[in-house]
Amino acid sequence: MTKSARSGPYICGIDAALDVVSGKWKGLILWELDNYGVRRFAELRRGLPGVSEKMLTQHLREMEQDGLVHREVYAEVPPRVEYSLTEHGRSLNAALGPLGAWGMDRLVRERTELVEHRDADLLPRPS
Amino acid sequence: MTKSARSGPYICGIDAALDVVSGKWKGLILWELDNYGVRRFAELRRGLPGVSEKMLTQHLREMEQDGLVHREVYAEVPPRVEYSLTEHGRSLNAALGPLGAWGMDRLVRERTELVEHRDADLLPRPS
DNA sequence: TGGGGTACTTACCAAAAGGTGAGTGAGGAG
DNA sequence: CTCCTCACTCACCTTTTGGTAAGTACCCCA
Numbered sequence: 001m002t003k004s005a006r007s008g009p010y011i012c013g014i015d016a017a018l019d020v021v022s023g024k025w026k027g028l029i030l031w032e033l034d035n036y037g038v039r040r041f042a043e044l045r046r047g048l049p050g051v052s053e054k055m056l057t058q059h060l061r062e063m064e065q066d067g068l069v070h071r072e073v074y075a076e077v078p079p080r081v082e083y084s085l086t087e088h089g090r091s092l093n094a095a096l097g098p099l100g101a102w103g104m105d106r107l108v109r110e111r112t113e114l115v116e117h118r119d120a121d122l123l124p125r126p127s
Numbered sequence: 128m129t130k131s132a133r134s135g136p137y138i139c140g141i142d143a144a145l146d147v148v149s150g151k152w153k154g155l156i157l158w159e160l161d162n163y164g165v166r167r168f169a170e171l172r173r174g175l176p177g178v179s180e181k182m183l184t185q186h187l188r189e190m191e192q193d194g195l196v197h198r199e200v201y202a203e204v205p206p207r208v209e210y211s212l213t214e215h216g217r218s219l220n221a222a223l224g225p226l227g228a229w230g231m232d233r234l235v236r237e238r239t240e241l242v243e244h245r246d247a248d249l250l251p252r253p254s
Numbered sequence: 255t256g257g258g259g260t261a262c263t264t265a266c267c268a269a270a271a272g273g274t275g276a277g278t279g280a281g282g283a284g
Numbered sequence: 285c286t287c288c289t290c291a292c293t294c295a296c297c298t299t300t301t302g303g304t305a306a307g308t309a310c311c312c313c314a
Binding site: 040041042045053054056057073076077078079080081 | 259260261262263264
């Protein structure tokens with residue numbers, strides 16, 4: 001009961017998936033954890049320029065609740081906490097692959113169009 | 128200039144893509160338009176139970192700006208406006224496919240776990 | 255003794271997102 | 285004559301989201 005979805009009900013799978021990745025930094029957290037495998041709190045913070053500590057912990061807790069990340073606490077001093085992706089989290093990242101590619105494509109296209117516009121503005125139309 | 132991205136800059140493609148689909152109803156709008164091909168405003172409203180007219184127009188305008196949907200206005204009375212996906216929008220939907228599948232999987236798993244929990248609660252442990 | 259690092263939590267605030275209810279203006283149904 | 289439909293727009297409000305700054309408790313380094 002404590003682990004059920006935070007919102008819903010969902011109409012389709014997209015709904016359910018978007019709910020889990022929506023959050024200013026979640027995409028980047030996923031990407032960072034997938035890239036490095038294991039990361040400590042401060043490493044993540046440094047890897048996400050501009051994130052506040054509050055949001056980082058909040059997002060990590062939610063993703064833990066959602067079964068995406070694993071949190072390992074070592075009872076040392078100074079404290080050490082390591083975050084990594086669960087199997088479920090890794091499968092989410094795989095499912096996000098095509099979307100990421102689409103986004104990259106879009107970014108490239110945007111820049112291309114801007115360049116074209118600049119050229120069109122600079123060059124007088126051939127008469 | 129008027130058509131550049133609404134936010135950014137983006138760190139990776141996921142970022143850019145999520146920006147375009149984040150919005151309470153955008154996933155459903157995409158799904159509805161992909162399903163039916165062409166939909167009128169009122170049809171979309173009826174297809175998205177609970178959406179407010181304000182949010183529906185707002186989301187449609189943003190998606191139009193982002194080059195995902197095409198808006199065709201017929202100068203008739205009563206007014207008629209038809210929405211459909213652009214090529215870009217259809218490619219986004221394709222890229223969302225795996226994510227949607229992941230989400231469905233997650234929903235099914237969730238229900239399965241609930242059922243397992245219920246069973247575990249109902250059945251006394253074999254001693 | 256003072257500063258930095260570890261991984262947080264808490265209170266307070268600002269901005270963004272989203273909902274509500276009204277109004278538009280013409281046509282068609284009752 | 286009144287209400288409903290179409291596709292919106294607008295003003296106002298609430299909810300959600302995210303940021304800021306401080307505090308915690310202990311350690312290491314100079």
